[in-house]
Amino acid sequence: MHELIGYLAAALTTCSFLPQAWLTFRTRDVRGVSLGMYSVFTLGVALWLAYGVMLGAWPIVLANSVTLALAGTILGMKLRYRRG
Amino acid sequence: MHELIGYLAAALTTCSFLPQAWLTFRTRDVRGVSLGMYSVFTLGVALWLAYGVMLGAWPIVLANSVTLALAGTILGMKLRYRRG
Numbered sequence: 001m002h003e004l005i006g007y008l009a010a011a012l013t014t015c016s017f018l019p020q021a022w023l024t025f026r027t028r029d030v031r032g033v034s035l036g037m038y039s040v041f042t043l044g045v046a047l048w049l050a051y052g053v054m055l056g057a058w059p060i061v062l063a064n065s066v067t068l069a070l071a072g073t074i075l076g077m078k079l080r081y082r083r084g
Numbered sequence: 085m086h087e088l089i090g091y092l093a094a095a096l097t098t099c100s101f102l103p104q105a106w107l108t109f110r111t112r113d114v115r116g117v118s119l120g121m122y123s124v125f126t127l128g129v130a131l132w133l134a135y136g137v138m139l140g141a142w143p144i145v146l147a148n149s150v151t152l153a154l155a156g157t158i159l160g161m162k163l164r165y166r167r168g
Contacts, residue, residue: 002138005131012128019120032113036103044096047089054086 017070038075101154122159
């Protein structure tokens with residue numbers, strides 16, 4: 001039971017960045033998106049990924065690879081569109 | 085070493101929501117903030133919290149309590165300010 005909750009939790013927190021990435025890509029409205037948040041969050045997720053690799057914990061590696069790609073994409077759009 | 089990386093990762097991903105909450109509180113600009121993201125993310129973090137409680141894993145409980153409070157606050161502001 002707790003394993004199911006854990007996998008569902010991981011799936012939700014990972015996939016949640018998809019609608020944000022899509023909204024930002026579509027609207028290019030990044031004024032309300034915090035640069036501080038996505039800088040610190042992306043770095044934190046990269047460290048989670050390193051932690052998972054060190055432990056050989058593949059669920060942590062997989063979930064954080066996807067989250068890193070999505071959060072990194074949002075961070076990149078924030079940096080790019082705030083100038084445009 | 086890997087424990088240090090893990091705690092640092094947890095601290096960064098947890099605290100990263102502070103600048104977003106502050107920016108949204110200050111500007112009330114929620115157009116670029118995804119309702120889908122904060123709905124799914126807040127639910128996911130609540131499940132992480134339940135998972136931590138089930139396992140008696142207090143670092144998971146602590147980190148996700150703080151993240152739940154911050155993400156829930158951003159979700160609440162998104163719902164409130166989009167009408168205003």
